[in-house]
Amino acid sequence: MPDSRPDSRPDSAPRAVPATPRVLQVGPLKDSLAETLQAKYDALVLPSADGAERAGFLATHGADVTAVVTSGRTGVDAALMAALPALGAVINFGVGYDTTDVDAAAAAGIGVSNTPDVLTDCVADTAVGLLIDVLRRFTDADRYLRAGRWTVDGNYPLTRQVSNTRVGIIGMGRIGGAIAKRLSAFGCTIGYHNRHRVPDSPYRYAATPVDLARDVDVLVVAAAGGDGTRGLVSADVLDALGPEGYLINIARGSVVDEAALVTALQQGRLAGAGLDVFVDEPNVPVELLRMDNVVLLPHVGSGTVQTRAAMEALTLRNLDEFLATGRLVTPVLQPGARV
Numbered sequence: 001m002p003d004s005r006p007d008s009r010p011d012s013a014p015r016a017v018p019a020t021p022r023v024l025q026v027g028p029l030k031d032s033l034a035e036t037l038q039a040k041y042d043a044l045v046l047p048s049a050d051g052a053e054r055a056g057f058l059a060t061h062g063a064d065v066t067a068v069v070t071s072g073r074t075g076v077d078a079a080l081m082a083a084l085p086a087l088g089a090v091i092n093f094g095v096g097y098d099t100t101d102v103d104a105a106a107a108a109g110i111g112v113s114n115t116p117d118v119l120t121d122c123v124a125d126t127a128v129g130l131l132i133d134v135l136r137r138f139t140d141a142d143r144y145l146r147a148g149r150w151t152v153d154g155n156y157p158l159t160r161q162v163s164n165t166r167v168g169i170i171g172m173g174r175i176g177g178a179i180a181k182r183l184s185a186f187g188c189t190i191g192y193h194n195r196h197r198v199p200d201s202p203y204r205y206a207a208t209p210v211d212l213a214r215d216v217d218v219l220v221v222a223a224a225g226g227d228g229t230r231g232l233v234s235a236d237v238l239d240a241l242g243p244e245g246y247l248i249n250i251a252r253g254s255v256v257d258e259a260a261l262v263t264a265l266q267q268g269r270l271a272g273a274g275l276d277v278f279v280d281e282p283n284v285p286v287e288l289l290r291m292d293n294v295v296l297l298p299h300v301g302s303g304t305v306q307t308r309a310a311m312e313a314l315t316l317r318n319l320d321e322f323l324a325t326g327r328l329v330t331p332v333l334q335p336g337a338r339v
């Protein structure tokens with residue numbers, strides 16, 4: 001999961017001001033957010049990429065669009081930015097913005113915002129929930145009971161203790177830190193790998209993911225997605241974790257070599273996995289569906305009523321601030337900060 005980039009670039013001239021500035025919704029959004037965009041901002045909705053209407057829509061409206069509201073599911077690529085010449089800001093519902101081309105945005109002076117902090121607790125809760133579920137096999141034990149096996153086959157097999165395990169966290173940002181704090185209360189020993197060592201961190205730093213994986217029972221992935229972390233959890237990392245090791249991923253599917261993960265699980269080279277995210281959502285490798293030592297969630301990390309309402313409110317604060325002042329409240333990149 002990404003942290004905000006520092007807003008350190010010098011501002012430059014604003015982009016062209018269209019006759020009728022418009023807000024554009026790109027991709028599906030939470031119902032109440034989409035309704036507010038319609039009712040309060042008279043927002044346009046971009047036709048889906050696979051339909052024939054998109055080119056005509058962009059030819060008619062593209063030059064009027066000053067702000068896009070999107071989510072990590074969809075984002076805005078360089079081609080869409082080029083078709084929106086007056087675009088000043090991409091406002092992202094969600095902390096992860098790996099589907100938006102931030103380099104192209106920076107080059108064009110387009111701002112990008114996300115929704116940090118408000119979802120940290122829920123995503124960290126999800127990581128800990130998955131970890132407990134996978135090690136104690138609660139979901140599988142539930143299946144066992146429902147299938148009537150308790151009465152026929154007797155007690156469920158013994159499982160792996162959670163308290164006092166050694167946990168490695170890849171990505172020690174806000175969410176990684178919140179996971180570490182929770183697991184410290186379980187008596188776990190925490191290590192981490194991060195692009196940079198975190199100053200004053202009480203946790204042991206590992207210079208590489210392999211070094212981290214070698215010394216832990218559970219590896220938790222909490223790093224931002226995108227090109228910088230693609231395949232960071234490689235076959236070598238999974239082998240370092242080993243046949244008694246578990247993988248938890250609440251970040252982005254792209255951070256893990258998913259094919260290598262499937263193979264390692266199939267060959268018993270990994271004890272189990274808890275996954276909230278996948279490379280090609282909502283498609284999940286069919287091999288995983290048949291494994292009892294794997295817990296699979298449909299990307300629900302931040303999915304509570306309270307957290308999604310807070311994400312929606314922060315998304316709208318960014319939009320309002322941009323429309324009123326040309327600035328963003330929680331910028332990844334401020335508008336006009338060209339490189």
Ligand code: 8YV
Nearest residue numbers: 071072073093094095096302
């Ligand atoms: C949301 C997320 O599911 O914030 C993120 O990066 O992955 C989740 O909180 C997502 O943003 C909704 O599209």
